Amino acid sequence: MLEINGLSVCYGAIRALHAFSCRVGQGEIVALIGSNGAGKSTTLNAVSGIVPASGGSISFKGEEIRGIAPHRIVRLGISQVPEGRRVFGRMSVLENLEMGGYTLKERKRLKEGMERVFSLFPRLAERRNQQARTLSGGEQQMLAMGRALVAEPQLLLLDEPSMGLAPLLVEKVFETIVEINRMGTTIVLVEQNAHMALAIASRAYVLESGEIVLEGSSADLAVDPAVQRAYLGGAV
Amino acid sequence: MFLQQLINGVALGSTYALIALGYTMVYGIIALINFAHGEIFMAGAFVGLLLAGVFKLNLFLAMAGAMVFSMALGVGVEFIAYRPLRNSSRLSALISAIGVSLFLSTLAMLLFGANARGFPANAFPSRQIQILGAEVSTLQLLIIATSACLMLALELIVKRTRTGKAMRAASEDYTAAALMGINVNFIVSFTFALGSALAAAGGVLVGVLFNSVSFNMGLNAGIKAFAAAVLGGIGSIPGAVLGGLLLGITEVTGVALGYSSWRDAIAFVILVLVLLVRPSGLLGQKMQKKV
Numbered sequence: 172m173l174e175i176n177g178l179s180v181c182y183g184a185i186r187a188l189h190a191f192s193c194r195v196g197q198g199e200i201v202a203l204i205g206s207n208g209a210g211k212s213t214t215l216n217a218v219s220g221i222v223p224a225s226g227g228s229i230s231f232k233g234e235e236i237r238g239i240a241p242h243r244i245v246r247l248g249i250s251q252v253p254e255g256r257r258v259f260g261r262m263s264v265l266e267n268l269e270m271g272g273y274t275l276k277e278r279k280r281l282k283e284g285m286e287r288v289f290s291l292f293p294r295l296a297e298r299r300n301q302q303a304r305t306l307s308g309g310e311q312q313m314l315a316m317g318r319a320l321v322a323e324p325q326l327l328l329l330d331e332p333s334m335g336l337a338p339l340l341v342e343k344v345f346e347t348i349v350e351i352n353r354m355g356t357t358i359v360l361v362e363q364n365a366h367m368a369l370a371i372a373s374r375a376y377v378l379e380s381g382e383i384v385l386e387g388s389s390a391d392l393a394v395d396p397a398v399q400r401a402y403l404g405g406a407v
Numbered sequence: 408m409f410l411q412q413l414i415n416g417v418a419l420g421s422t423y424a425l426i427a428l429g430y431t432m433v434y435g436i437i438a439l440i441n442f443a444h445g446e447i448f449m450a451g452a453f454v455g456l457l458l459a460g461v462f463k464l465n466l467f468l469a470m471a472g473a474m475v476f477s478m479a480l481g482v483g484v485e486f487i488a489y490r491p492l493r494n495s496s497r498l499s500a501l502i503s504a505i506g507v508s509l510f511l512s513t514l515a516m517l518l519f520g521a522n523a524r525g526f527p528a529n530a531f532p533s534r535q536i537q538i539l540g541a542e543v544s545t546l547q548l549l550i551i552a553t554s555a556c557l558m559l560a561l562e563l564i565v566k567r568t569r570t571g572k573a574m575r576a577a578s579e580d581y582t583a584a585a586l587m588g589i590n591v592n593f594i595v596s597f598t599f600a601l602g603s604a605l606a607a608a609g610g611v612l613v614g615v616l617f618n619s620v621s622f623n624m625g626l627n628a629g630i631k632a633f634a635a636a637v638l639g640g641i642g643s644i645p646g647a648v649l650g651g652l653l654l655g656i657t658e659v660t661g662v663a664l665g666y667s668s669w670r671d672a673i674a675f676v677i678l679v680l681v682l683l684v685r686p687s688g689l690l691g692q693k694m695q696k697k698v
């Protein structure tokens with residue numbers, strides 16, 4: 172569904188991503204793990220069109236999408252839940268979801284999209300008129316995910332959804348990711364929490380200093396000595 | 408006496424507020440102080456004058472025409488002078504804005520001459536009326552009512568419409584808005600259009616109020632409206648309205664108390680005092696980094 176080949180991204184003189192290649196099949200959950208500053212967010216932002224790539228190609232369902240404006244990428248069916256959630260704090264929960272459905276032309280589809288999100292996150296329905304900044308961290312994460320789901324994307328890019336959440340909530344978020352995937356959405360999951368990411372992903376890529384150093388099935392990577400040392404705290 | 412001054416102040420303050428809204432909305436989205444905004448206001452005043460004076464349109468039609476013209480001008484200025492610099496340093500955009508401001512005021516001087524012009528006497532035949540003992544002109548009431556209607560319209564657009572909501576989203580988080588599928592460049596144009604239309608309405612009202620339209624009227628009004636926007640908290644729409652009204656009322660009160668030679672300094676005295684106590688302005692959010 173998504174195929175990236177030889178992608179390079181630079182921020183001025185800093186090269187954040189170098190000859191990055193990966194592929195994501197329809198219906199998969201693919202994890203992208205790596206430590207802070209490895210280039211994970213840069214990868215997702217390049218796919219979303221937020222940062223320009225200096226080389227390589229990004230194709231979605233066989234079509235080249237590199238260089239397309241971010242708002243058009245969303246219309247093609249790729250949504251991103253950015254790192255740090257970035258909900259619109261001074262807007263209500265409902266308005267945030269409306270923004271998530273901005274690309275939907277018909278009022279009816281917007282309503283359906285919202286109902287779908289409310290059934291996935293009943294908590295958001297209870298707080299629909301509350302300003303987003305007054306929500307707890309966990310609720311904001313639900314809102315950020317819900318917002319990206321209103322428009323029914325085919326591919327969902329999740330950037331560190333577990334960041335800053337209590338363990339119990341992290342568990343909940345990962346369960347929801349699996350549920351979203353079961354309903355037919357392909358997922359790219361960026362995580363520093365390698366344990367959890369490998370537990371739900373079918374395959375994973377390990378990124379270090381802008382380059383892929385390892386790739387394979389989650390089961391293989393989870394028992395790989397190098398991965399265990401670097402990302403799983405050494406415990407078997 | 409008190410009521411009289413209050414009405415004078417609110418009438419003057421409403422025009423500041425109309426201009427201040429443009430500064431604050433543009434700053435809210437692209438963190439640019441649009442130095443040419445005063446000239447958009449001036450251009451609106453001239454177009455209104457032409458339509459009312461030469462084409463004999465009634466004041467409301469003239470104002471509508473001025474709003475449409477300034478809308479196009481504002482959108483055009485953003486497209487030509489600011490958009491190409493969106494990713495350059497803040498300073499380049501600011502210099503470009505000052506350049507546009509000088510260009511437009513010089514152009515107006517070449518086209519209309521250096522002397523101030525007045526609206527035809529019959530553009531709005533004003534009468535004095537008594538309200539609870541205060542002497543009020545119907546022109547002042549017109550200004551207050553028109554401004555209130557325009558601000559109400561703005562409020563409805565920003566709070567209720569899809570594009571207005573997208574505008575608020577983009578002003579909170581430009582990148583996140585783009586990730587929602589919002590065409591943020593369109594939203595920026597839309598913001599310039601709204602702000603410029605309000606400034607043009609303000610230009611026509613000020614032109615009629617002081618019966619004077621001149622190539623350099625944008626400078627003084629622009630600086631005061633900018634002060635009003637900062638006073639209310641730059642980026643905040645209610646803040647711009649509050650700042651404009653407060654400034655107008657204080658200025659009129661200052662003059663009534665006999666400090667008329669301080670008239671133009673009053674804005675800055677208040678500004679400095681408020682910023683010392685509350686750097687983010689009366690209704691402003693804490694400053695956050697903008698893209």
Ligand SMILES: Nc1ncnc2c1ncn2[C@@H]1O[C@H](COP(=O)(O)OP(=O)(O)O)[C@@H](O)[C@H]1O
Nearest residue numbers: 182185187205206207208209210211212213214
């Ligand atoms: N906007 C930016 N400007 C300059 N450098 C950046 C920017 N964003 C990220 N970087 C740099 O690019 C590298 C990769 O960052 P990022 O993709 O955010 O990593 P990760 O998401 O894996 O933590 C880091 O060295 C980071 O400092």
Ligand SMILES: [Mg+2]
Nearest residue numbers: 211212213254
């Ligand atoms: Mg990151």
